[in-house]
Amino acid sequence: MDAFQIIGPVMIGPSSSHTAGAVRIGRLARAILGEQPVRAEILLHGSFACTVRGHGTDRALVAGLLGFDVADERVREALELAPREGLEVTFGEKDLGDVHPNSVQLNLEGREGKVRVEASSLGGAQVVIKKIDAFEVEIYGDLPTLVAAYPDRPGVIAAVAALLAGVGVNIAGMRVSRREAGEQALMVVETDQAIPPGLVPAMRALPMMERVIQIDPV
Amino acid sequence: MTRYNFQSMAELLRIAADEGLTLAGVVLRYQEDLEGKSREEVRRAMGERLAIMRAAARKGLHEDLSSPSGLVGGGGKLLEERRLAGQSLCATTTARAIALAMAIAEVNASMGRVVAAPTAGSCGILPGVLLALEAEKGLEEDLLIDGLFAAAGIGMVAAGQASLSGAALGCQAEIGVAAAMAAAAAVEMTGGDAVQAANAAGVALQGLMGLVCDPVGGLVEIPCVIRNATGAAHALVAADIALAGVQCYIPFDEIVAAMVQVGRALPPELRETGAGGIAACPTARKLARQMGIRDTHTHGAAPAEG
Numbered sequence: 001m002d003a004f005q006i007i008g009p010v011m012i013g014p015s016s017s018h019t020a021g022a023v024r025i026g027r028l029a030r031a032i033l034g035e036q037p038v039r040a041e042i043l044l045h046g047s048f049a050c051t052v053r054g055h056g057t058d059r060a061l062v063a064g065l066l067g068f069d070v071a072d073e074r075v076r077e078a079l080e081l082a083p084r085e086g087l088e089v090t091f092g093e094k095d096l097g098d099v100h101p102n103s104v105q106l107n108l109e110g111r112e113g114k115v116r117v118e119a120s121s122l123g124g125a126q127v128v129i130k131k132i133d134a135f136e137v138e139i140y141g142d143l144p145t146l147v148a149a150y151p152d153r154p155g156v157i158a159a160v161a162a163l164l165a166g167v168g169v170n171i172a173g174m175r176v177s178r179r180e181a182g183e184q185a186l187m188v189v190e191t192d193q194a195i196p197p198g199l200v201p202a203m204r205a206l207p208m209m210e211r212v213i214q215i216d217p218v
Numbered sequence: 219m220t221r222y223n224f225q226s227m228a229e230l231l232r233i234a235a236d237e238g239l240t241l242a243g244v245v246l247r248y249q250e251d252l253e254g255k256s257r258e259e260v261r262r263a264m265g266e267r268l269a270i271m272r273a274a275a276r277k278g279l280h281e282d283l284s285s286p287s288g289l290v291g292g293g294g295k296l297l298e299e300r301r302l303a304g305q306s307l308c309a310t311t312t313a314r315a316i317a318l319a320m321a322i323a324e325v326n327a328s329m330g331r332v333v334a335a336p337t338a339g340s341c342g343i344l345p346g347v348l349l350a351l352e353a354e355k356g357l358e359e360d361l362l363i364d365g366l367f368a369a370a371g372i373g374m375v376a377a378g379q380a381s382l383s384g385a386a387l388g389c390q391a392e393i394g395v396a397a398a399m400a401a402a403a404a405v406e407m408t409g410g411d412a413v414q415a416a417n418a419a420g421v422a423l424q425g426l427m428g429l430v431c432d433p434v435g436g437l438v439e440i441p442c443v444i445r446n447a448t449g450a451a452h453a454l455v456a457a458d459i460a461l462a463g464v465q466c467y468i469p470f471d472e473i474v475a476a477m478v479q480v481g482r483a484l485p486p487e488l489r490e491t492g493a494g495g496i497a498a499c500p501t502a503r504k505l506a507r508q509m510g511i512r513d514t515h516t517h518g519a520a521p522a523e524g
C-alpha cells in the first residue's frame with residue numbers, strides 16, 4: 001500500500017472510469033495508428049452511447065487522440081481544441097455485438113495510414129484494446145507493448161524472441177492472432193522492461209515483417 | 219519490509235505507541251522506507267498534491283463552473299458568499315469547510331483537475347477540512363502535510379480491508395472513508411494523538427455506516443457533490459467528539475469490517491448502478507431522461523468509481 005494511492009491519483013474528474021479510462025483508450029489508439037490522427041470516427045456501443053456526453057467521456061476520448069495526459073486540464077476543452085490541432089472528429093453509434101457495454105470503435109486516419117481500433121473501458125482506469133483492424137487482440141496499455149504484423153510463416157516468433165532476449169528485455173506476455181493458418185498474423189508482445197531505442201528498427205528489418213508498432217504504457 | 223509496515227489500525231496504533239509517534243509520523247516513516255526516499259522528498263511530493271488541492275479550491279470558489287450535464291456547479295460559491303456575508307448558521311470553520319468541499323467536488327464534476335482522496339467522487343472532503351482549519355486556526359503548511367499523511371493512514375487501513383469503490387460497497391466506502399480520513403487529519407493537525415485520530419475516524423465512519431451509492435443518471439453529481447459538503451461538516455463533528463474524549467468503544471478495524479458486511483449486503487441497485495436510492499426518485503429519472511440517459515439500469519456494468 002502506498003500513501004499516494006490514497007491521496008491520489010491527480011486526475012481530471014469526474015471519475016477514473018469515465019475520464020481517465022477514456023483518455024487512455026484515445027492515447028492507445030493514437031499509438032496504434034503511430035501518428036497524429038487527422039480524422040477520427042468515434043462509434044459508441046450501446047449504453048456507452050447513452051451516457052457518454054453527460055460524463056464528458058466524448059471529450060476524454062478526443063483528448064487521448066490528441067495525446068493529452070490523464071491529468072491534463074485541456075481534457076475538458078478537447079472537442080474545441082481538436083479542429084485547431086488538425087483533427088476532424090465525428091461521433092456515431094454502432095452495435096459492436098457481444099462486447100463489454102462500455103465499448104467503442106475508433107476509425108482513425110493519419111497522413112500515412114489508417115486503422116480501426118475497438119476498445120472497452122472496464123471500470124477504474126482499466127481499459128482493453130480488443131481489436132486492431134480485423135485482428136482480435138488484448139492490450140491493456142500498462143506494460144510496454146509491441147505489435148507486429150507479418151505473413152504467418154514459421155520462424156518469425158522465434159526471431160522476435162531472440163531480438164528481445166539479445167537486448168535483455170523479458171517477455172511478460174505474447175499472443176498471436178491469425179485470420180487463418182498461413183495467412184496474415186498479428187503478434188502482441190508485452191515486456192517487463194522499457195523497449196530500447198534500436199529494437200523496433202531491428203524488428204522492422206526482419207524478413208517478411210510488414211509493420212511494427214511500439215505502444216508505451218499510458 | 220519496513221518496521222513501520224501496518225495492515226490494521228491496531229498495528230498502526232501499536233507502532234505509534236512504541237515509537238512515540240503520531241499517526242502521520244508512522245505513515246511518513248512507512249512511506250520513506252517504501253520509496254527509499256528522504257523525509258523531505260516524501261513531504262515535498264505530498265506538498266505537491268496539497269498545491270493541486272489548493273488550485274482546485276480556488277477554481278471552485280472563484281470560477282463559473284458547470285458540469286457537462288449542466289446539473290451542478292456554483293454551489294460552493296453560493297455557500298462562500300453566504301459565509302462572507304456572515305449569514306452562515308454553521309460556526310466559522312464548518313462554514314468554510316462546506317463551501318470548500320462543495321467547490322472542489324464541483325471542480326471534479328466539471329472535469330477539472332483534482333486529487334482523489336480516496337476517490338474522485340469524494341475528493342472535496344479532505345481538502346475542505348484541511349484548508350478551513352488552515353484559515354481559521356492559522357495552521358502552517360507543514361501541519362497540513364502531516365494531516366494528509368494521517369488521512370492517508372486511515373485510507374490505507376480501510377483500503378487494505380475493504381474496497382473503496384461505491385460500486386463495490388456503496389457510498390460509505392467513498393464519502394464515509396473520506397470523512398474518516400478528514401476527521402483523523404483534523405485531530406492530527408490540532409495536536410491530537412494517534413488514538414484520538416483513530417477514534418475520530420471511527421466516529422466519522424460509524425456516522426455514515428450504510429450510506430448507499432445512488433448517483434442520478436450514473437453521473438458523479440447528485441447527490442455526490444452535496445455529500446462532499448455534508449461529509450466535511452460530519453468530519454469536523456467527529457473530530458470534536460474524539461477530541462472531547464467521548465468514548466468511541468468500537469475499534470476502527472471492526473467498524474471497517476462492519477462496513478464490508480453492510481456493503482456486501484447492499485443490493486446492486488444501491489451500488490452505483492444509478493437504479494436505486496436517490497437515483498430512482500421520479501425527479502431523478504426525469505433528469506436522467508432529459509440528459510439522454512435512456513434507462514439507468516443498463517448502466518449497471520458501467521460503474522462510475524466516483
Ligand code: SF4
Pocket residue numbers: 339340383384385388389390392393430431432433437438439441442445490522523524
Ligand atoms: S458515485 Fe456513489 S459512492 Fe461516489 S460519491 Fe456518488 S453516491 Fe457516493
